[in-house]
Amino acid sequence: MSFLGLADLPVELLYEVQLHALSASFPHVSRHFYRVFKLAPTSFHAEYILSRAMADDPRRIVTRALRYPLCTMEVFDALCRHSDFVPLYSELPRRLFRFYPKPASEWTEHDHPLPFLNSLYNHPSILPHSIRFHDIYGLAQAAHAGFLQLIIFILSHGGDSVDPGPAQALWWAAGTGHEEVVRAVLAQYRVDVNLRNPTGTTALHHATMESHHAVVKVLFAEDGIDVNLTDRDGASPLSWAAREGDVEMVELLLTRDDINVDSENNYFRKTPLSLAASIGCCAVVEKLLARGAHINAKDRYGRTPLDWADRAGHKEVVKLLRGQTDHSVTRFP
Numbered sequence: 001m002s003f004l005g006l007a008d009l010p011v012e013l014l015y016e017v018q019l020h021a022l023s024a025s026f027p028h029v030s031r032h033f034y035r036v037f038k039l040a041p042t043s044f045h046a047e048y049i050l051s052r053a054m055a056d057d058p059r060r061i062v063t064r065a066l067r068y069p070l071c072t073m074e075v076f077d078a079l080c081r082h083s084d085f086v087p088l089y090s091e092l093p094r095r096l097f098r099f100y101p102k103p104a105s106e107w108t109e110h111d112h113p114l115p116f117l118n119s120l121y122n123h124p125s126i127l128p129h130s131i132r133f134h135d136i137y138g139l140a141q142a143a144h145a146g147f148l149q150l151i152i153f154i155l156s157h158g159g160d161s162v163d164p165g166p167a168q169a170l171w172w173a174a175g176t177g178h179e180e181v182v183r184a185v186l187a188q189y190r191v192d193v194n195l196r197n198p199t200g201t202t203a204l205h206h207a208t209m210e211s212h213h214a215v216v217k218v219l220f221a222e223d224g225i226d227v228n229l230t231d232r233d234g235a236s237p238l239s240w241a242a243r244e245g246d247v248e249m250v251e252l253l254l255t256r257d258d259i260n261v262d263s264e265n266n267y268f269r270k271t272p273l274s275l276a277a278s279i280g281c282c283a284v285v286e287k288l289l290a291r292g293a294h295i296n297a298k299d300r301y302g303r304t305p306l307d308w309a310d311r312a313g314h315k316e317v318v319k320l321l322r323g324q325t326d327h328s329v330t331r332f333p
Contacts (some may be wrong), residue, residue, distance in 0.1 A: 005132035008264055011036055016046050038145035046078035056311045062126075071097065073119045078127040079236045087125050090132070092117075099145070099203040103315060107147045116149055121157060133158055136168055148181050155189065166191045175206035179308035180209075186222060193222040208237040208253070211246055220256065227256050234266030242272035242288065245281035254291050261293040269300045270308075276303040277321065280314030285321070294322055 009017070016037055027037040040048075043226040049071055053064035060282065063080055065071050079085045096113040103111060109118075120126060133139070133154060142150040151169050162283035173181035182203070185191055196202055202228065216309035219225055230236050238259060243320050248273075250329040252258055267311065273293040276284035285305070296304050 013039060019048055021139075023168055025051065026066075033174050034115070042072075042074050042078050042202050045075045046082065049075065050079060050082055054084065058315075059088055060090070062087050063093070066262070067093040067095060068151065076120070076123070079110075079332045080123070087127075088130065090126075090130060092133055092138065094137045097141040097150075098142070099147070101284065102145055107145070108147055109149050114153060117153060117157075117265070129158075131158070136165075139168055140172055143178070143181065144176050145163060146173065146176065146178035146181050146183055148178075151181065151185070151198060152188070152226050167195045167197075170195075171197055171201070171206055174212065175202040175210050177210060177215055179212075179214035179218055182218050184216050186218075192224050193219060195231060196229070196231075200230065202229050202237075204229070204237050205231060205235075205240065208240050208246075208249055209244075211249055213248065213252055216249070216252055227253065227258060229264060230263065230265070234264065234316045236260065236263040236272075238272045239263060239265060239270075239275060242281075242284050243275040243279070245276065245279050247274040247281070247283040247287070247316055248266055250284050251277075252289055254287060259291075261291050262297055264297075264299075269298075271297045271305070273297065273305045274299060274303070274308050275295065277314065277317050278312055280309065280312060282316050282320055283318055289320075289324060295321065 014033065016038055017032075026256075027034045043183065049065050050061075052068070065076070065085075096116065096311050099112045100182065121131065136170075139154050141147075142154060151173075155165055155169070166185055170182060170185045170193075171192050171252065173185065193204075194202055203211075204216065204219050204225065207219060220227075227238075228236050230239075235243075238250065238261065240252050241253055249269045252263070261273075264271055270278075271294065273285065274290045274297065275293065276288060295306075298304055303311070305320065306321040309321060
């Protein structure tokens with residue numbers, strides 16, 4: 001005597017089973033079930049999403065529906081035709097902004113998720129002002145990817161309500177090296193180039209830390225940029241570059257006439273020269289000395305750049321510094 005299993009049931013019955021299943025993971029029980037439900041008609045996908053969304057807070061039905069990857073624009077249209085579907089306030093889910101990998105060419109308005117977002121905002125059943133970006137995730141993803149068209153869409157459709165939206169895009173784009181995005185955000189949104197984030201860092205800090213020379217040059221072209229602003233630890237962009245031994249970035253920063261070569265951080269009060277001497281970077285030390293850095297500047301504990309180089313065993317830097325100072329090495333415990 002043979003027995004029938006779920007896999008032997010007609011597709012129509014499997015649809016009913018899925019609609020009443022206690023777990024949303026039911027389609028993953030087998031490849032057969034997954035294929036059946038994936039290839040189901042749009043009307044079934046809409047009915048399934050509606051049954052799941054209505055089980056929670058009906059007032060958040062649009063938010064819940066949009067979280068399902070099944071919810072394409074065709075499925076959303078089918079949902080809107082259902083009498084139980086009442087579109088109210090909605091938040092755009094994070095899944096819409098997971099758009100990797102980056103296309104081989106430049107981003108365009110045809111790349112995900114822009115076509116979906118445009119259709120959603122222009123849908124006759126949806127009031128555009130009822131849609132919200134509930135956090136900065138979408139803007140962060142777009143800025144990190146250099147997706148300028150999406151950044152502009154988000155900022156022009158309420159994403160700038162996440163304070164400070166345009167500045168967030170500037171900081172992230174600067175840190176990821178997207179020169180054109182930085183240029184566009186500065187031009188279109190008149191962002192204060194010196195605005196600090198909660199850690200005290202500016203766009204120039206972010207570009208310097210990640211060694212994005214082209215972005216630094218774009219920022220330098222902005223009127224009123226302060227190249228000596230420090231983060232909450234008292235580190236200037238030059239301090240960051242010197243600490244990392246980034247010779248090319250130090251050289252670029254030193255092209256500014258208003259650069260402070262002897263800026264001190266908050267706690268140890270180490271200058272860029274002391275930071276470079278500590279890591280043994282002769283090239284940076286040479287460039288700072290050529291620019292007039294104070295060779296005998298003392299930190300909180302009275303140590304000079306020569307002391308730091310000697311303490312760390314950087315013989316070449318010690319030799320270089322000793323050739324330009326009469327001070328001897330101070331011995332510290």
